[in-house]
Amino acid sequence: MAKLTEEIKSFIADHEAFIATASADGTPNIGTKGSTQVLDDEHIVFYELTGGRTWANLQENPQVAIAVAEKSTLKGYKLIGKAELVTDGELYEGAKKLAEMLKIPVPPKAAVKIKIDEIYDLGKGGSKIA
Numbered sequence: 001m002a003k004l005t006e007e008i009k010s011f012i013a014d015h016e017a018f019i020a021t022a023s024a025d026g027t028p029n030i031g032t033k034g035s036t037q038v039l040d041d042e043h044i045v046f047y048e049l050t051g052g053r054t055w056a057n058l059q060e061n062p063q064v065a066i067a068v069a070e071k072s073t074l075k076g077y078k079l080i081g082k083a084e085l086v087t088d089g090e091l092y093e094g095a096k097k098l099a100e101m102l103k104i105p106v107p108p109k110a111a112v113k114i115k116i117d118e119i120y121d122l123g124k125g126g127s128k129i130a
Helices: 006-013 055-059 090-101
Strands: 016-023 026-032 037-040 043-048 063-070 075-086 110-121
Touching: 006 037, 006 063, 006 075, 016 043, 016 055, 026 055, 026 063, 043 075, 055 075, 055 090, 063 090, 063 110, 090 110
Parallel strands: none
Antiparallel strands: 016 026, 016 063, 037 043, 043 110, 063 075, 075 110
């Protein structure tokens, strides 16, 4: 079980996250998710508001990779985990509030809660750190 350190949590809070998913047949997709945030020591959450390719892939294949990096310092992290699609409760309410704030006319698809299984340091040649 991988644990997010305070340094990694702070890095995620300050940088854009790229979420990689794949369909059931392995077709890859990657996209930014501005709503990505640390939930606790073992989970990341983002809000799926539009229901595009990421949403379709997550319904078929819950495996996710997240990359957060800073080009100027060559620092970053890759997080690997499994997504849970949350469609009610406190996490989903956060997604609804963001959708309202952004004036998105349809309800959000889900809050996507990701259990982090592996962490890699992209600034050290991609070495596994947890």
